[in-house]
Structures are given as structure tokens and as C-alpha cells.
Amino acid sequence: MVGDKWAARIFGVVIGLAAWWIVTVLFPRGLFPGPVATVNASWEIIASGVVWTHMQATFFRTFLGFIGAFLVGAALGIIMGINNFGEHFSTPIIVIALSIPGIAWAAITTIIFGFGVAAPVLATAVTVFPYISLRIWKGVENIDPNLLRMSRSFDISRSRLLRRMILPSVAPALFTAIRFGLAISWKVETQAEIFASNTGVGYRAIEAFSRYQYDTAMAWAAVFVVVVFILEMGILRPLERKVFAYREEADFGVL
Amino acid sequence: MVFVASETRQATDADDVAGVSHGTSAAGAIHVRNLTKVFDTEEGTETVFEDVSFDIEPGSFVTLIGRSGSGKSTMLNIISNVLEPTAGTVEFEGTQNDEVTLGHVFQSPRLLPWNTCVQNIEYVHENNPEYTRDLAEEYMDLVGLTEHYDKYPSQLSGGQRQRVGITRALSIDPEILIMDEPFSNLDEITAEALREELIDIWQKLGKTVFFVTHDITEAIELSDRILMLGDGRIFDDMSIDLERPRDVDSEEFLKVRQDAINRFHAIT
Ligand SMILES: Nc1ncnc2c1ncn2[C@@H]1O[C@H](COP(=O)(O)OP(=O)(O)OP(=O)(O)O)[C@@H](O)[C@H]1O
Numbered sequence: 001m002v003g004d005k006w007a008a009r010i011f012g013v014v015i016g017l018a019a020w021w022i023v024t025v026l027f028p029r030g031l032f033p034g035p036v037a038t039v040n041a042s043w044e045i046i047a048s049g050v051v052w053t054h055m056q057a058t059f060f061r062t063f064l065g066f067i068g069a070f071l072v073g074a075a076l077g078i079i080m081g082i083n084n085f086g087e088h089f090s091t092p093i094i095v096i097a098l099s100i101p102g103i104a105w106a107a108i109t110t111i112i113f114g115f116g117v118a119a120p121v122l123a124t125a126v127t128v129f130p131y132i133s134l135r136i137w138k139g140v141e142n143i144d145p146n147l148l149r150m151s152r153s154f155d156i157s158r159s160r161l162l163r164r165m166i167l168p169s170v171a172p173a174l175f176t177a178i179r180f181g182l183a184i185s186w187k188v189e190t191q192a193e194i195f196a197s198n199t200g201v202g203y204r205a206i207e208a209f210s211r212y213q214y215d216t217a218m219a220w221a222a223v224f225v226v227v228v229f230i231l232e233m234g235i236l237r238p239l240e241r242k243v244f245a246y247r248e249e250a251d252f253g254v255l
Numbered sequence: 256m257v258f259v260a261s262e263t264r265q266a267t268d269a270d271d272v273a274g275v276s277h278g279t280s281a282a283g284a285i286h287v288r289n290l291t292k293v294f295d296t297e298e299g300t301e302t303v304f305e306d307v308s309f310d311i312e313p314g315s316f317v318t319l320i321g322r323s324g325s326g327k328s329t330m331l332n333i334i335s336n337v338l339e340p341t342a343g344t345v346e347f348e349g350t351q352n353d354e355v356t357l358g359h360v361f362q363s364p365r366l367l368p369w370n371t372c373v374q375n376i377e378y379v380h381e382n383n384p385e386y387t388r389d390l391a392e393e394y395m396d397l398v399g400l401t402e403h404y405d406k407y408p409s410q411l412s413g414g415q416r417q418r419v420g421i422t423r424a425l426s427i428d429p430e431i432l433i434m435d436e437p438f439s440n441l442d443e444i445t446a447e448a449l450r451e452e453l454i455d456i457w458q459k460l461g462k463t464v465f466f467v468t469h470d471i472t473e474a475i476e477l478s479d480r481i482l483m484l485g486d487g488r489i490f491d492d493m494s495i496d497l498e499r500p501r502d503v504d505s506e507e508f509l510k511v512r513q514d515a516i517n518r519f520h521a522i523t
């Protein structure tokens with residue numbers, strides 16, 4: 001079983017690398033950097049140390065933007081889930097927000113705030129919050145009203161209800177919201193850096209690109225992929241496994 | 256004075272059930288006075304019942320029967336303070352200050368799927384400083400769930416899950432056990448086994464049981480008394496004097512059953 005899982009994962013990665021390599025070979029004049037060139041270029045930016053300052057900048061702003069998106073998104077999602085007014089109030093906001101591309105927000109926030117931290121962070125928060133709202137809304141709607149009534153009839157206090165009943169009910173939606181929220185945040189943040197900032201992974205990638213250093217541009221992306229992968233495997237997965245331990249034990253199927 | 260009826264009945268081994276300690280007096284009378292419930296819906300108002308009054312003796316097993324939509328669950332919810340009545344009152348006689356504890360058993364077991372059986376029982380003991388795991392285990396032993404303390408609800412059969420629901424309600428040592436069609440989702444064989452267990456436990460622990468069903472046979476098998484709800488009122492109040500244990504195939508049982516069916520159909 002475990003062997004199968006890893007075989008499938010490695011197979012997936014190999015297929016991806018092969019596709020990349022084929023594109024590199026077919027691309028005219030060898031302009032498209034292949035896996036090897038990218039690894040070399042990555043090594044250079046890591047060795048020179050520039051990677052850390054820009055990675056830090058991007059991380060910091062992604063995180064701030066995500067936190068903003070999460071707070072607003074969760075609040076809207078919760079009121080949508082608990083009453084009709086909230087649903088009618090939030091739906092148009094979310095539909096409109098969903099339809100505006102992140103890059104447009106980046107342009108707008110840059111016009112308003114100029115270069116700096118505020119513009120990319122705000123663009124990220126505004127682009128991402130509707131996705132969070134939708135997930136949390138579904139999560140709140142999934143709370144079993146019968147379990148609420150049961151808790152009420154046994155006089156369970158609010159704090160115990162929240163910890164023992166509400167949070168476990170919305171945990172799956174919460175994890176999805178966090179995972180997708182972070183993934184989209186990082187994409188919007190790097191896009192916004194293109195013209196809202198002069199630091200960050202996105203900024204450096206586009207800068208390398210404009211100087212025809214395609215392998216370096218690729219390296220910036222690759223380095224971040226590795227970091228995101230480590231975050232997923234090192235923090236999100238183990239946490240999820242712990243929270244949903246009951247499912248595996250109870251044979252709900254493997255997550 | 257109100258304890259008399261139950262004390263005679265539960266005089267036997269009330270105090271040594273699986274080592275579980277519980278109140279020795281069988282307080283738990285319910286007085287329903289002039290109860291009216293009107294729902295405001297989008298199409299106007301809907302009167303479920305009007306000016307309903309009845310009394311329930313402590314330690315007795317009383318069943319409310321009625322068709323689907325007649326207001327049985329609404330009545331239970333008002334008695335258990337989940338719903339507010341439009342008019343009227345519900346009063347209890349308890350061991351002290353007329354405060355009573357109600358234990359609920361629902362149609363579906365309503366267990367927390369992320370908690371084990373023991374944790375599900377522990378969940379409702381928030382305000383009980385004396386709660387220990389032993390208490391949960393002793394009550395689970397009482398309904399034959401000894402092997403299943405640390406299983407999750409999804410690992411149990413429907414009947415076992417319902418047993419956990421009953422255990423949870425019993426574990427808070429309520430004066431009154433409130434049960435809303437607790438066996439209607441189970442297959443008949445399991446339901447019958449649980450009915451027998453319930454009567455056993457009731458006779459041992461001496462609680463007042465207020466039970467809801469739409470199954471007349473079940474009502475007669477279990478109850479001392481049947482209240483029939485329909486047309487927005489209690490239209491009949493029938494005592495069942497059959498000896499226990501009751502044999503649903505016996506001639507006396509069938510006679511009482513036919514009588515109950517006739518009376519139940521009197522209003523339609
Ligand atoms: N929250 C509510 N708002 C409006 N009407 C309600 C509400 N709850 C119940 N009703 C109505 O009150 C009536 C009685 O409902 P109730 O659930 O008490 O019936 P019941 O006798 O328990 O039926 P069943 O046997 O199907 O469980 C029904 O007509 C129902 O539509």
C-alpha cells in the first residue's frame with residue numbers, strides 16, 4: 001500500500017519532468033531552460049544568498065495577504081452559513097470579487113498605495129477572500145443541526161460546543177480553505193510584485209525574464225515550488241493527519 | 256406524596272445496578288398546563304396544538320402517539336425547553352427545588368462522529384465534577400457495549416449506536432428520560448431487543464420515561480399509559496394494565512391492541 005503510494009507519486013513527478021524536457025528539446029534555439037539548467041541556476045541564486053531576502057519578502061507579504069483574506073473571507077463565510085440575510089448580503093460581493101482578476105487588483109492597489117508592502121498585500125487579500133468565503137460557507141452549512149440540538153438539550157456551553165462540535169465539523173473545509181487560500185495568495189502576490197514592488201520572488205523572476213535570463217527566471221519559480229512543497233508535507237499534512245486521525249482509525253478511507 | 260407510585264414498583268434492586276449510583280427517590284413528575292404552540296410560517300400561522308394539559312406520574316412510562324405531523328416532537332421539544340410554548344406551562348417535580356435533569360434519546364443517535372463512545376458520553380458531563388471514565392464504562396456495560404468503549408460511531412451497527420445514545424442519556428442520571436421514536440430507524444429484530452432492554456433498565460433505575468412513537472404495538476408493549484395526540488389536542492388517554500413482561504402475541508395483548516386501534520381511529 002505505502003509502496004504503491006510512493007510509486008504513484010514518483011511516477012507523476014517523472015512524467016512531469018519528462019514533459020518539461022520534451023518541451024525544452026522541441027523549443028526553437030534552445031531558449032527554453034530545461035530541468036538541468038534550472039537546477040544549476042537555482043543553485044547559483046541560493047549560493048549567492050539573494051534568494052533569502054526576496055523569499056522572505058514574498059513570504060511575509062503572502063502571509064499577510066492570506067491572513068487578511070482569511071479573516072474577511074471567514075467572517076463572510078460564517079454569516080453566509082448561519083443566516084439567510086448573511087447569504088443574500090454576501091453573495092453579490094463574492095460573485096463580483098471572484099470575477100475581478102488578481103492582476104487588476106494589483107494595478108488598482110498600486111495606483112492607490114504606490115510601491116511598498118501595502119499594494120501587493122492588499123491585492124492578495126482582496127483576490128483571495130472570496131475563495132475562502134465559499135469554502136467556509138459550505139463548511140458552516142455542513143454543521144449537523146441535529147448535533148446542535150443534541151448539544152443544546154444536554155446544556156453544553158458555548159465554548160465546549162465550539163471546541164468539540166463546531167470546529168471538528170468545519171475542519172475539512174478549514175483545511176481546504178487554508179491550502180487553496182495559500183496557493184492562490186502566493187500566485188497573486190508574485191503577480192502583484194511585477195509592478196507593485198521591487199523586491200520578492202515574482203519581481204526577481206520577471207526582472208530576470210526581461211534580461212533574457214530565462215534559466216534564472218525559471219530558478220526563482222523552482223525554488224519557491226520546493227518551499228511550498230516542504231510547507232505542505234512538513235506542516236499542513238501532518239496537522240491534517242492529526243486532526244483527522246479518527247477517520248483513518250474508523251476506516252473512513254485514507255485521506 | 257408524588258413518589259408513592261414509583262417507590263412500590265422500583266423497590267427491588269434499584270441501588271446496585273452495575274455499581275452505578277443514582278438518585279434513590281424517583282422524582283420526575285411532569286405537569287403540562289394549557290399548552291399551546293403556534294408556528295409562524297411564511298404562509299401564515301400554524302397551530303400545532305391548543306390548550307393541552309396532562310400530568311405524568313413519577314416513575315411511569317408514558318407514551319405519546321399520533322400521526323406524522325400531529326406535533327409529537329414539538330411537544331417533546333417544549334417539555335425539554337428546546338422550543339418555547341406560545342402559551343401554557345410545563346412544570347416538574349424534582350428531588351430538589353423542582354429542578355429536574357432530562358435525558359434525551361433521539362430518533363437518530365446524534366453522536367459526535369469524531370469522538371469515541373466513551374468521549375461521546377463524557378461530552379455531556381461538562382458540569383459534572385465527579386465524571387470519570389469508569390462511570391461511562393459502567394453505563395455502557397448496562398446496555399451490553401462492554402467491548403466497544405473506544406470505538407467510533409462509524410464502527411458500530413445502527414443498534415449499537417442507538418444504545419450509545421441511550422447510554423449517554425442515562426449517564427447523566429436524569430429523573431426523566433425523553434425518547435423521540437428512538438427505535439424507528441432500526442430493523443425490527445434489533446428494535447425488539449432494545450425495547451426489552453429499555454424496559455429492563457427502566458424497571459431497575461426507576462426513571463420517568465416520556466416516549467414518542469407512531470407505532471401502536473410498540474406503545475402498548477412499553478407503556479403504562481398512552482396519550483393520543485391529534486386534531487391539536489390529546490383526544491384519548493389510555494391506561495395499559497397488561498402484566499410485564501408483555502407477550503405481543505398473547506390474546507390479551509391483541510385485545511388491548513385492537514381496542515387502542517379503534518380508539519386511535521376515533522377521530523378520523
Ligand atoms: N420550526 C417549525 N416551523 C414551522 N412549523 C413547524 C416547525 N416544526 C414543526 N412544524 C410543524 O408542526 C407540525 C408538527 O410537527 P412535529 O415535528 O411536532 O410532528 P411529529 O408528530 O413529530 O411528526 P413525525 O411523526 O413525522 O415526527 C408539522 O405540521 C410541522 O410542519
Ligand SMILES: [Mg+2]
Nearest residue numbers: 327328329435
Ligand atoms: Mg417527530
